[in-house]
Each structure stands twice: as C-alpha cells, then as structure tokens.
Amino acid sequence: MRFFWTVGQAFVSNLIRRRALLANLVVRDFKQRYVGSAAGWLWAVIHPAVLLLSYSFVFAAVFKVRPIPGSGTDSFVLYLFAGILPWLLFQETVQRSATTVLDHSNLITKTVFPSEVLPISLFISGLLNHFLGLAVLLAMVAVLVKKITVFILLVPVYMVLLALFTIGVGWLVSSLNVFLRDTAQALSVILTFWFWFTPIFFSAQSLPERVRFIARINPLAYVVEAYRNCLLAGRAPAPADLGLTAAFAIVSFLAGGLFFRYTKRAFGDVL
Amino acid sequence: MPRFSARLEATELKLLDSKSLRVRLRVRNTSDRLWPAGGPVFLAYQVLDGKAESLLAEGRRTALEADLPPGGEAEAILDIELPPEQGAYRVLLSPVEEPVAWFYQRGSECLALEVRVDSGGVRVSQRRLTAAARRAERLRRALARLLTAPFITIARHRPLIVSMVRRDIHGRYRGSVAGLVWTVISPLLLMLTYFFVFALVLKVRFGPGPEAAGPVNFLLYFVCGMLPWLAFSEALARAPSVMLEHKTLVTRVLFPVEILPVNIACAGLASGFFALLVFLAGLLLFRHGIPVTALYLPLVLLPQVLLTIGLCWFLAALGVFLRDTGQFMSFLLTLWFFATPICYPETALPASTMAVFGKNPVYVMVRCYRAIFLDGTAPPWGMLGWLAAGGLAAYLLGFAWFYKSRKSFADVL
Numbered sequence: 001m002r003f004f005w006t007v008g009q010a011f012v013s014n015l016i017r018r019r020a021l022l023a024n025l026v027v028r029d030f031k032q033r034y035v036g037s038a039a040g041w042l043w044a045v046i047h048p049a050v051l052l053l054s055y056s057f058v059f060a061a062v063f064k065v066r067p068i069p070g071s072g073t074d075s076f077v078l079y080l081f082a083g084i085l086p087w088l089l090f091q092e093t094v095q096r097s098a099t100t101v102l103d104h105s106n107l108i109t110k111t112v113f114p115s116e117v118l119p120i121s122l123f124i125s126g127l128l129n130h131f132l133g134l135a136v137l138l139a140m141v142a143v144l145v146k147k148i149t150v151f152i153l154l155v156p157v158y159m160v161l162l163a164l165f166t167i168g169v170g171w172l173v174s175s176l177n178v179f180l181r182d183t184a185q186a187l188s189v190i191l192t193f194w195f196w197f198t199p200i201f202f203s204a205q206s207l208p209e210r211v212r213f214i215a216r217i218n219p220l221a222y223v224v225e226a227y228r229n230c231l232l233a234g235r236a237p238a239p240a241d242l243g244l245t246a247a248f249a250i251v252s253f254l255a256g257g258l259f260f261r262y263t264k265r266a267f268g269d270v271l
Numbered sequence: 272m273p274r275f276s277a278r279l280e281a282t283e284l285k286l287l288d289s290k291s292l293r294v295r296l297r298v299r300n301t302s303d304r305l306w307p308a309g310g311p312v313f314l315a316y317q318v319l320d321g322k323a324e325s326l327l328a329e330g331r332r333t334a335l336e337a338d339l340p341p342g343g344e345a346e347a348i349l350d351i352e353l354p355p356e357q358g359a360y361r362v363l364l365s366p367v368e369e370p371v372a373w374f375y376q377r378g379s380e381c382l383a384l385e386v387r388v389d390s391g392g393v394r395v396s397q398r399r400l401t402a403a404a405r406r407a408e409r410l411r412r413a414l415a416r417l418l419t420a421p422f423i424t425i426a427r428h429r430p431l432i433v434s435m436v437r438r439d440i441h442g443r444y445r446g447s448v449a450g451l452v453w454t455v456i457s458p459l460l461l462m463l464t465y466f467f468v469f470a471l472v473l474k475v476r477f478g479p480g481p482e483a484a485g486p487v488n489f490l491l492y493f494v495c496g497m498l499p500w501l502a503f504s505e506a507l508a509r510a511p512s513v514m515l516e517h518k519t520l521v522t523r524v525l526f527p528v529e530i531l532p533v534n535i536a537c538a539g540l541a542s543g544f545f546a547l548l549v550f551l552a553g554l555l556l557f558r559h560g561i562p563v564t565a566l567y568l569p570l571v572l573l574p575q576v577l578l579t580i581g582l583c584w585f586l587a588a589l590g591v592f593l594r595d596t597g598q599f600m601s602f603l604l605t606l607w608f609f610a611t612p613i614c615y616p617e618t619a620l621p622a623s624t625m626a627v628f629g630k631n632p633v634y635v636m637v638r639c640y641r642a643i644f645l646d647g648t649a650p651p652w653g654m655l656g657w658l659a660a661g662g663l664a665a666y667l668l669g670f671a672w673f674y675k676s677r678k679s680f681a682d683v684l
Contacts, residue, residue: 047602058609062619063473189457196464202472211471 011257018117025121030128044129048088056080059201068203072233073145081137082231083200083224086158089130090166090220091191093123097170098177098184105271115267116260119170123163130159141231149234157242158226164249165219168256175263178270200224219248275377276301277366281384281397282346289393292351292386296364299344306339311369314347321359321385322412328354332367353388360386363400378402421580421670428530435530436537443538462497466490469614477616487557494550495644496613499636502543503579504604506536510583511590511597514680522681529673532583539579554644562647571639571650574662578632581665584673591683592676613637632658 015022033044059065060076067079097119107113134155141148177183197214199207204215204225215221222245226237283295298314306312313332320327330351339345351362365381366374375381380401387394400408425432469475470489477492513531520526554561590596611633612620620628628634635658639650 050602050606054606054609058615061621061624062615063475065473189460193460193464196468201468206472208471211467 008254014114015117015120018114021114022117022121022124025117026124029121029125033125048084048133052077052081052084055084055201065201067232068205070233071203071228072147072235073141075144078137078140078144078232079228080201081133081140082228085130085133085137086162086223086227087195087198087200087220088133089123089126090162090169090223091195092126092129093119093166094169094173095184095187095191096122096126097174098187099174101174101178101267102181102271108267109271115264116171116257119167119174122170123167127159127163137231145232147234149230151230151234151236154230154236155227158223158230158245161245161249162223164253165223168249168252168254171256171260175260175267178267179263194218194220198224219245219252222248273378274302274304275368275372275374275379277374277379277381279364279366279380279382280399281364281382284384284395284397286393286395287350289388290353290355292353292362292384292393292395294349294351294364294384296347296349296382297344298339298347298366300339300341303341305341306335306366308337308339309334311371312366313369314349314364315367315373316349316351316362316364317373318351318354319361319363321361321387324412327360328352332369351384353386353393357388357390360388362386375400375402375405381405417667417671420674421666424527424529424670425533425580428527431527432530432533432537435534436541439534439538440541458501462494465614466493469493475615475619491550491553491557491645492616492641493614494546494553495641496611496637498543498546498550498640499575500608500611500613500633501546502539503575503633503636504539504608505542506539506579506583507586508597508600508604509535509539510586511600513583513587514591514684515594518684522684528677528680529584529670532587532673533580535587536576536579536583540576550644562644564643564647564649567639567643567650571636571643571655574655574659575636576662577666578658578662581662581667581669584669585665588673588676588680591680607631607633611637629654630657632661 056077059080065076067073067076071079073079100118100122101108101115104113104115104118108115138148138152173183173187198218198220199215204212204221207215222237222241226241226245229235229237278299278301280297281294282297283293285293285295287293296314300306310332313334315332316330317326318328318330319325330349333347333349335345335347337345349364353360353362362384363375363381364384365379368374380399383398383400385396385398466486466489470486470493475489476484477488510532513535514521514528517528517531520531521528551561586596586600610628611631613633617634617638635651635654639655639658642648642650
C-alpha cells in the first residue's frame with residue numbers, strides 16, 4: 001500500500017511539474033488536426049454525425065429498437081448519442097495511444113522526455129471533442145426532453161473515472177506497441193468487438209440472461225449506462241456500480257502506469 | 272472568313288523510292304489573310320501511325336513561291352519521308368503558320384494520305400478530312416476503345432494476373448501465423464459479434480413461421496448475405512492504397528499498372544469463394560442439400576465481378592491523388608454494410624426508403640445469393656439486369672478513368 005502511495009504521489013507531482021509540456025503537446029496535437037485543415041474539422045464533426053445518423057437509421061428505423069422504459073426519452077438518437085459519447089472518447093484515445101510512442105520516437109531517443117505524458121495529452125485533446133459533443137447533446141436534451149436534472153453533476157465524476165481507465169489502457173497499449181508492432185492492428189479489431197459488446201445500442205437489461213455477465217465485467221458498460229442515467233433519465237447510478245467503476249478505473253490506471261514505467265526503460269533499445 | 276482555312280488537293284502522287292513520296296499539291300487560300308511568300312505560312316506534313324493516335328514524325332516546311340492572297344490558288348511540291356519500318360501510316364498535309372498553329376488543328380480541313388508500306392511496295396490513297404470528320408473519327412475510335420480496351424487488357428495479361436493473385440493469396444494464408452489470424456480469425460470473430468448482437472440481443476429473424484426462428488436460420492441467411500459482401504468490401508477497402516503499395520512497379524519499370532486493381536478484385540473474390548465453400552458445407556449440414564438453383568451462380572457472379580473491378584479501377588486512381596480515400600472508404604464501407612440487408616432481412620427496411628436502398632448494388636447481390644442458395648428460386652431478373660447494366664457501366668467508365676489518370680501517377684507518387 002505504502003509503495004502505491006509513494007508511486008502515486010511521485011507521479012502526480014511529476015505531472016504538475018510537467019503541465020507546461022502537457023499543455024504544449026495538447027495544443028500541438030489540436031493544431032495538427034484542425035488548424036488550417038478543413039478536412040480535419042470535417043472529419044471531426046461529420047464523421048461522428050454521419051455515424052450517429054446511420055446507426056440511428058439501422059437500429060431505430062430498421063430494427064425498431066426503442067430505448068427501454070424509464071430511459072427518460074423515446075428518441076433512439078438521444079439514447080444512442082448519450083451512450084456513444086464516452087465510448088468515442090475512450091476508443092479514440094486508446095487507438096491513438098497505440099502509435100503515439102512510435103510517432104514520438106525522435107523525442108524519446110534523442111532527449112530526456114517523460115513519454116508517459118503522451119497518452120494523457122491524447123486524452124485531453126480528445127476531451128475537447130467530447131465537450132463539443134456534450135454541448136450538442138445537452139442542447140438536444142433541452143429541446144427534446146426539456147428536463148436537465150441535478151444528476152448532470154455526476155457526469156464529471158464519471159469523466160474522471162473514464163480518464164483514469166482510458167489513460168491506464170492507453171499506457172498499456174502504447175508501450176506494448178513498441179515491442180509488438182502488431183498491437184495497433186490487433187487493437188482496432190479488439191475495439192470493434194468491445195464496441196459491440198458494450199450496451200450502446202441496447203440496454204444491459206435487454207441482454208439475454210446467459211450473456212448479461214458481459215455487461216458486468218465491462219467497465220465501459222457502467223460509464224455508458226451512467227451517462228445515460230445522468231443526462232437523460234435524471235437518475236443517480238447505483239452506488240455499488242459507481243464503486244465498481246472506480247475500482248476498475250483505479251486498477252487500470254495503476255496497472256497501466258506500472259507497466260509503462262517498467263517497460264519504459266527498454267524503449268531506447270527498441271526504438 | 273476564318274483565319275485558318277485552306278483547301279488542298281493532291282494532283283499527282285509519285286513514289287520516289289520505298290521511303291519517300293513526292294506530292295504535287297494544289298492549294299487554295301480560303302482564309303481572310305494574305306499568305307506572303309517565304310512565310311510565316313508554310314505547307315508541311317505530319318506522319319501519324321495508322322490509327323492516327325500518335326505522331327511519328329514532323330515533316331519539313333515548304334515555303335510558298337509567291338504571295339497568295341485570299342481566294343488565290345497555287346501549286347507546290349512536297350517530298351514526304353516515310354518511316355523505314357513496314358506498316359500503316361497516315362500523312363496529314365496542311366498549312367502551318369509559324370509559330371502559331373497547324374491549320375487543321377484550328378478547324379481547317381486537311382488532306383490525309385493513307386499509306387501502307389509492306390513487302391509488296393507502297394500503296395497510297397488520299398482523302399480530304401474536314402474538322403468535323405476528324406472529330407467524328409476520333410470519337411468513334413475513343414468509343415471503340417472505351418468498349419473494348421478493358422476486356423483486351425485483362426485478356427492480354429491473364430497469366431500475369433493469375434500468378435500475382437496466387438502469390439497474394441499464398442502470401443496471406445501461408446506466410447505467417449499473424450497473417451492467418453488477421454485474414455481468417457478477424458472476419459470470423461466479427462461475424463460472431465454480429466451474430467451475438469443481431470441474433471441474440473435484437474432477435475432478428477428471417478421470414479415468418481416457426482422454422483424461421485432460431486440461430487441456425489439466422490446464421491444461414493446472414494452468412495449467405497456476407498458472401499458477396501466479403502468479396503466486394505475486401506476489394507474496395509484495399510483498392511485505394513494498391514498503387515501506393517506497388518510504388519516501384521508504377522514509377523520504375525514498364526509494367527501494366529492497370530492490372531493491379533484487377534488483382535485486388537480477384538483476391539477479394541477468392542476470399543468470397545472460400546467463404547462460399549464453408550457456407551455450402553453448412554448448407555449440407557443443416558439443410559441436407561444444395562438447391563439446384565445454385566447453378567445460376569455464374570449469372571450473378573459476372574455482374575458482380577464487373578462492378579468490383581470497375582470500382583477498384585476508379586478507387587485505385589483516386590487513391591493516388593487523394594490520400595484520404597482509403598480512410599474515407601473504410602468509413603463508407605461501414606455505413607454501406609449496415610445500409611445493406613445482410614444482418615437483417617430486406618423486409619425490415621422501411622418501404623419509403625426502398626427507392627434509394629433498392630438501387631444498392633450489394634443489396635441486389637445479396638437478394639440474388641439468398642434466392643439461389645436458400646429460397647431455391649431463380650434470381651430476381653429485373654434487379655439482376657439492373658446490376659448487370661450498372662456493373663458494365665462501372666467497368667467501362669472505371670477503366671476509362673484509370674486510363675486517363677494513369678499518365679500522372681508517376682508524377683504524384
């Protein structure tokens with residue numbers, strides 16, 4: 001326990017000292033993607049919008065899926081939107097983390113560079129997109145549901161938990177990819193499965209009894225359900241679920257962090 | 272009266288030897304300007320190949336001996352040098368204004384000599400070519416090329432295509448364990464996921480009645496719909512980057528680059544074919560037989576192949592110029608997959624959207640495959656006809672597009 005505490009403390013103080021670097025990385029990433037590139041903006045806005053609309057078409061118009069009673073809304077688009085937002089943040093960060101160490105191999109091999117900030121900077125950069133999506137969602141909720149409850153204050157809590165979990169996974173894959181270059185490719189396949197097995201299009205309650213455990217062992221499922229509960233239904237997540245999510249997040253953060261710290265020493269030899 | 276206008280007639284053709292021809296010309300100035308003696312308007316000729324596609328040689332300019340006013344006539348003698356090789360040539364005789372333009376390229380008529388050089392000697396016939404006739408001839412040639420060139424290309428390079436596709440498939444399935452995992456396990460897992468989501472969670476069923484329920488029926492219909500999709504989507508996903516991957520072949524050596532997209536399309540079809548074998552085994556296992564209508568498969572396959580190859584040509588060329596094409600395609604294919612009734616029955620599509628979704632070529636393929644393999648009926652002929660027409664159009668236009676943009680590949684890559 002003592003050990004974790006020391007490591008955690010060192011880590012947090014390290015981050016605070018490196019905040020200028022972190023801000024720099026985020027700004028640079030953001031500029032690279034959006035400033036001066038119409039395609040970047042288009043991609044960032046149109047891609048999720050078209051995806052959302054087409055999934056809504058397939059599931060609402062073709063399969064006649066409706067949000068289960070008590071979701072706070074009848075609109076499948078809203079239901080899907082609220083659920084897919086945390087997922088997109090997770091997926092984007094993890095997918096981009098996989099190659100980030102390789103992309104910055106120059107910095108890592110030539111200078112003293114705290115490479116552990118890379119996945120964090122990616123998460124923060126993705127967070128900007130996330131806020132944009134949340135703003136659009138809240139506007140839609142205000143117009144369509146006409147009810148925004150106090151439970152919206154729980155969303156930042158889940159955002160922090162999601163951050164811990166995502167960054168932990170990001171550390172794991174970014175360091176794995178240095179040693180196994182197939183990781184990024186495998187990850188895109190894994191993320192596809194993960195996406196489908198996360199109750200984004202459906203509710204965990206509508207899963208057949210036999211396979212419901214899939215939603216129980218999936219940390220993202222809790223986050224997705226919590227986003228929907230807080231934003232649409234106006235309901236607090238069960239305290240037990242919140243505790244479980246926090247446990248998942250902290251374990252992922254610690255495990256990923258330790259793994260990264262341990263493997264980081266070998267980066268110089270492999271890169 | 273136009274500035275570039277003349278009328279030419281050969282009054283005498285004489286063979287000097289097997290390589291040169293003397294032409295006595297009568298020239299009439301039908302333009303609005305005086306042609307001064309000694310230039311800048313000269314009489315000259317160009318030697319083209321027999322199909323009038325490429326310029327082989329540009330002849331000496333012959334000056335007029337005296338000023339030629341508008342409406343006036345003059346005589347001149349041109350000695351024409353023919354290429355030393357045997358073959359068919361076309362010699363265009365026309366005035367040229369230095370350094371402005373050939374008259375015939377600015378709408379004037381010209382004189383064409385069709386020359387045939389073979390071991391028996393030289394045969395010449397003359398023909399007056401107006402600008403309209405030249406245009407019509409070019410159009411006819413272009414049209415003929417548009418219709419035949421894609422077929423001729425593939426027929427000519429068949430051995431090369433076969434060997435390259437074979438190598439591509441071997442490389443994928445035999446090369447490495449990781450390759451095997453990517454190409455076989457990942458689509459299988461993806462199908463398993465869709466099975467989970469659509470059959471177990473959403474409880475999709477194909478057709479009414481108790482026999483339509485149950486995972487086996489879903490699986491058969493789903494996999495049957497996946498057969499054309501696998502072949503089609505794999506080819507389309509790989510096509511945008513195929514030229515970049517074979518950069519050296521495109522830029523360095525003389526290589527028929529137009530077969531690279533064809534290879535991709537064929538490799539995709541091979542994947543579809545392996546899946547078909549698995550599907551047929553499943554059909555035998557669960558339904559204890561394959562309907563005789565499965566013999567219609569070649570009729571469905573032909574338009575599918577044409578469409579796939581045509582789109583591959585189009586995307587391969589586009590991918591050279593727009594590097595984002597690959598990314599865009601993978602996005603588009605995701606949408607396309609869900610817009611096509613593969614993991615759900617076509618009856619689930621809202622009737623109001625059928626005007627759009629009914630035109631989806633993959634939808635037609637899926638319908639045809641399900642009809643011949645599962646329902647035991649002939650393919651829906653009207654839809655198949657539509658697919659055939661669309662496939663042929665994509666094939667011809669795709670090749671034309673590829674052929675047009677091919678010249679700039681080396682500059683961009």
